[in-house]
Amino acid sequence: MLKGIRLNDMKNMSISNEIVDMSEPSNVFVPLINDNILCECITKKGRKVRKGTIIGIRKDIDFPILSPVSGTVLGIKKCLYLNDKIIDCVEIANDRLERVIKKQIVKDITSYTKEEFIDILKKCSISGMSGSDFPTYLKYECKLNTLIVNAVESEPYITSDSMLVKLKAEIILECIDAIMKINGIKKCFIAFKENNIIVKNSFLKYLDKYDNIILFPVKDVYPIGYEKYLIKLISNLDYDKKTEEVGIVMNNVTTIFAIYKALKFKRNITKRIITISGEGFTEPINVLVKIGTSMSSVIKKIGKYNGENLKIIANGPMMGNALRSDSVIATANLNGIVIIEDVNDKVMNCINCGKCLEVCPAKICPVFIMKNINDIEKLKKFKPEKCIECGLCSYICPSKIGLRDAVKSAKKKVMNK
């Protein structure tokens, strides 16, 4: 069973402040990417678009990229994505009229069939909003018996999921109920950290109506929010590659909210809550932004940087990437921006203390992988492909060695062979 490490979660910095609405940018930039696969642009400069107009497409699975605003396409511009790569984005001038293709409200969101449900998820371009950006409809394509809603928020500093639950708990529960009825799912667990009182109380207020939805508090240890460990913890089941093998589907709580929008209004998600926090920022807060907003303008309006030698990190300090600039684009899978001081730790020689082996949740051996990084035959035996890149080995290492980088490169070597 996962032991994990209790991190200093720093969530109080941003959770206590009111959410700020910054959702009216003049221009938006929509990255042509889904789940790290580049997509094709299918719009042209000067074309008028509305919310939900298809502007790009992922060719292999026909997954659409939709416009989050109404306005005029200004062209293709290279912008910074949350993985610190510069990629092609469609720039759209926002006319702030919020026009949609077709106004429609579905009264009873449980009335869909499973096929219609999958179709609408795909058409509304719903994908994982906790970081992965994996198309959600793919998870529902088989027979399911359990839904797990992930509201754990493993990463320190990030509070956007908790904030959403605080504001929209009722709607989220309604949507979970609908998803269960449509897919014939018998049971739903909402996993959250046992010390997260905001999430607990917000759900408890509306939970009486739903018999099959169970709150599932988990210990505050990292990386307990990881799919594999959460499923093991809740249903004591192991799976090889996909959760669907054991009839379980897991969604992030923000993704559930996006599904609600799709079911209720048949349109895509156009805004999301993003946490801006960290010791290097004067006003830690949650902001509501339009998808496609360049974060530099938002950050500038809210507060100031505090200190020299800062790092700006997309999606939390454990698994997120450091960015070269603050002009990163707010995408659906960006849940927070953390600005912290760069602690320049002196790297020392490995002393074989074995802490990385003790702490590794995937039960691999980071230090041995690092020491045999050039010997592919040996690397295979160490199974680096099992690494979930949680970063605990680098976190715990007293000699401050970048073990995760070593395991990641070993993983690449073994998988390419």
Added chain:
Amino acid sequence: MKFKIENGPHIKGQDSTSKIMMRLLIALMPIVCYAIFKNTILVYFATKATIIEALHPVFMILTGVLTSLISEILYIKFILKNTNTLTFKELSKSFAFIPGLFLALVLPVNTPLWLVAIGAISASIIGKMIFGGFGQNIFNPALVGYLLISSSYSVLIGNYFNLYELDTIASATPLTNLSDLSYYGTYEMVVGNYGTLFNFLSGTIPGALGEVSKILIIFAFIYLVITKTIKWKIPVLYVSTVFFMTYIIGSVAGLDMWYPVFHILSGGLLFGAVFMATDPVTSPTTSNGQILYGISLGIMTVIFRFLTSYPEGVMTSILLMNLFVPVFDKIGLKMRNNKDKNNISYILIFLLISLVVILISNNILTAKNNVNQEEVNKVKIISIEKINNKTKYVLQSKGWDEIKAEVEVIDKEIKSIIITDNSGETQWNEIEKANYIYKLIANQNNIDDLDAISGSTKTSEGLKNIVKKVKMEEK
């Protein structure tokens, strides 16, 4: 605004290698202080030693620390040909003084300073720098120095007695004493010369500088485990294995719980287990590797103590097992990947334990018989009177004091024992209460199985020896 780009994770744990080393030093401090108290302050006030003589242990520690430091600086500067700033940078990451400090703590209190210096140079250069410096060495550097000087200068290495102990205790260290006894002896013979086992715990017995105060080492162990500084499995399994094996060996020879406790509290076992065997660089990284390493150290130490001429064995075992760390890690990694393979190495190691225990038990039983035989031989026959098939012995045996008895034998069977003098035996009423004389006659053919009366062991043994002596004569 410029931002730093770096691979994650972007927050790091609070613990660092420097802090680990610092905690190790904190744990050592009370032990060093006690060593100085016992061998310097106590010696100065209780004997006629001069200040210089009394301060010898302090000089030993200083010599060890400084020599290690200097030899490493010179090595980095001149052999690796670094600039001054680089040398300083390297030095700040390599904890150069540690090998010399540990070396001084495992050496006997009277080791000449020049020998300490040679040991510290070889510890730092041969034990550490040649392998590539901190983190790269295969052997525990301090032990490399120790082995080198103890094998080439075994006479010079000095004895374990400080000047005060030379005045009061005039025999060998407890383990040498045990070795001279062929590993079998009563509590009085093994422990009695040094006080009680409590003296072993508190450290008022002769031994190497840092090794004697077991209670401080146990406190250090607890501190190091709580602060997650050392691999706790190694010392726990090491000491348990020694305890388990010596317990069985002891009980085969009819010795009580004090025997394994004596083994654990003697010599460098606890110090070696807590500080030397857990040296992170030279011990296994995998959890199962650590368990197997600890058990193997225990077996090796028992082998060294009982089956070789070295009465100590801890340091040599650790140095020897350092060589096999990659093997233990290989097994540990296999177990980590594949849980089914768990059993084989544990079964093997259990068989090894059994084998060693059987071998040693056999030796110790021989030793026991010899000791018993000597005791029987000490019984004096004052007179023998033979009338027909009846024989009457008058004997004198040793209990607390002299016991005199008349024994009547008919057809090689003891018919009666009459005690004529028991004036020296203070607990005689216990003997009478237990009807011990009658029991002696009843069990005369398997007298070894008859237990002594607790509270008057010596008297019982004296009486049993009378029966044995008569039986011997009748044969």
